[in-house]
Amino acid sequence: MPELPEIETVLNGIKPHIIHQQIKEIIIRHPTLRWPVPKNLSEKLVNQKINNIHRRAKYLLIEFEHGTLIIHLGMSGSLRILTHDFPPKKHDHADIKFSNQTILRFNDPRRFGAILWTDEPISSHPLIKNLGPEPLEKSFTGKSLFDKAKSRKISVKNFLMNNAIVVGVGNIYAAEALFMAKIHPETLASKISLKRYQLLAESIKKILREAIKQGGTTLKDFINSDGKPGYFTQFLKVYGRAGLPCVICKTKLKNKKIGQRSTVFCEQCQHK
Numbered sequence: 001m002p003e004l005p006e007i008e009t010v011l012n013g014i015k016p017h018i019i020h021q022q023i024k025e026i027i028i029r030h031p032t033l034r035w036p037v038p039k040n041l042s043e044k045l046v047n048q049k050i051n052n053i054h055r056r057a058k059y060l061l062i063e064f065e066h067g068t069l070i071i072h073l074g075m076s077g078s079l080r081i082l083t084h085d086f087p088p089k090k091h092d093h094a095d096i097k098f099s100n101q102t103i104l105r106f107n108d109p110r111r112f113g114a115i116l117w118t119d120e121p122i123s124s125h126p127l128i129k130n131l132g133p134e135p136l137e138k139s140f141t142g143k144s145l146f147d148k149a150k151s152r153k154i155s156v157k158n159f160l161m162n163n164a165i166v167v168g169v170g171n172i173y174a175a176e177a178l179f180m181a182k183i184h185p186e187t188l189a190s191k192i193s194l195k196r197y198q199l200l201a202e203s204i205k206k207i208l209r210e211a212i213k214q215g216g217t218t219l220k221d222f223i224n225s226d227g228k229p230g231y232f233t234q235f236l237k238v239y240g241r242a243g244l245p246c247v248i249c250k251t252k253l254k255n256k257k258i259g260q261r262s263t264v265f266c267e268q269c270q271h272k
Helices: 004-018 041-045 142-149 156-160 171-180 194-214
Strands: 023-028 052-056 059-064 067-072 078-083 092-098 102-107 114-118 254-258 261-265
Touching (some): 004 059, 004 102, 004 194, 041 114, 142 194, 156 171, 156 194, 171 194, 171 261
Antiparallel strands (some): 052 059, 059 067, 067 114, 078 102, 092 102, 254 261
């Protein structure tokens, strides 16, 4: 599943091509995604110009004068910038055609993604209003994590992956950040000290910034906006390396399901 760095990579890839562009046509080939694509999308968007586009958690928010288009890539979705005569392929479910002859094409083999519209302020939308802070913003700190964790009787891994606590720290980057901070993923969130949370917050920021710099993580279902895979996979220390030696102590990495998610860690380096 594309995570925060992958979505940021897509945002950076498509923004220069669509910002301030006027929409000429909307083509919806398969409206049955995770939620139905609004039937009146063409009515809302044709002849309108894009004012801005930004990311909130894993949602891409395309802003217009009278509302916001919400795009989520789900587990296997991708967005590509193409020429107007590029023929659609299987799983190309939607096109946004612009007056400059380019197309923003949405592809999603599993159809777990979403294309939605809201006329209301985006901050009040049900998918957005309860989200926690962005991990790369100044408001996200070790102190904020420590304060939220005081009464939490869940593993720190599950705690980090709760979007009400912090957004965008999915399975890959939670595992990598916990390894960098030398924290065992099964440790109860309420049992971790302020000092260790400060280290964890800095680890999360460092891991995410590096992943964005490298263009995201190469996953079999992820293709970024220019059609090239991300390259952060070569920097992964634990995710996807179960049974291989730890890069620090050479102990065999362990794989365990925590909260129904596969989690790889080093029992020697990561302490409870």
